[in-house]
């Protein structure tokens with residue numbers, strides 16, 4: 001068995017053809033043919049009012065923070081078990097991340113703890129759909145409505161996944177997707193902002209185009225464009241969009257292949273879980289996931305380190321991630337944890353992600369599961 005990587009960026013075969021086409025179009029800056037194709041695809045697939053392709057999910061979240069008009073001192077409720085961008089996008093605007101504990105079963109923020117963290121400064125809730133498994137959106141949307149808060153979904157891992165049949169990223173005012181090379185669909189670096197309500201669209205287009213009304217100009221709605229508000233440059237090159245489109249057009253095929261790997265892992269490892277040696281991911285009934293990741297949980301950090309080393313010695317790269325943000329230097333400086341950290345640290349220390357990518361072979365999954373079993377049972 002060759003060494004098994006943790007991730008291999010998705011590639012379907014038509015990427016170079018589409019990139020060449022973008023170059024031949026002589027429009028390799030933003031908002032060319034492929035950018036339009038990708039955003040239309042996402043709009044059709046998710047039913048969102050508007051999708052704007054961005055340079056990253058981090059930037060999509062920054063746009064959401066600008067659109068939400070987050071001001072210094074405003075509080076934003078989120079889990080601490082997440083990637084830094086979830087918090088950083090708000091900190092850039094002077095916002096204060098208020099971290100609440102996660103649920104140990106899904107690793108998503110615990111919806112039952114949100115209400116207690118709300119103060120008169122709270123402006124938004126930011127659910128992170130970890131591993132493409134939806135947060136408890138009915139409860140979260142209800143809380144937001146009752147307290148007049150915005151919901152900004154970090155759906156970086158959530159494309160093609162849904163909660164009660166509704167695509168992740170379409171519940172809140174804003175949803176943010178990532179197309180980083182580690183995600184299910186990629187353009188190298190990139191993302192998308194999903195906007196639920198028409199009323200934010202024009203301002204979003206201005207923010208994305210350096211604070212100008214250039215998008216309106218390109219549509220022929222005005223005869224010259226000018227600086228109208230604050231903004232930045234959040235639109236990706238059409239060459240990157242061309243790469244992404246080659247994957248979106250076969251999105252179901254990629255999704256099915258990932259789910260086949262996920263299900264195979266689950267079946268092969270179930271006996272170990274039943275013996276109480278490891279824990280497997282939990283998918284709530286309302287959630288249709290997208291096999292973004294397959295993780296297992298060891299007993300504790302010490303056992304996880306030994307397992308990771310054992311797999312590494314057997315040419316399998318397994319990884320963990322997310323040092324909880326409230327324990328990181330910037331998290332301590334800019335945010336605070338509300339309530340007790342019952343699960344965030346403990347569960348994050350147990351979690352180990354197994355190789356998962358488009359193109360992972362069934363025999364590789366079997367080999368990995370065999371080695372995990374060997375570690376625990378010696379056979």
Ligand SMILES: *Cc1c(COP(=O)(O)O)cnc(C)c1O
Nearest residue numbers: 056057058083085156178180191
């Ligand atoms: C990947 C990821 C991000 C960042 O995405 P980029 O496109 O790299 O900016 C943010 N949040 C979560 C939960 C992620 O997994």
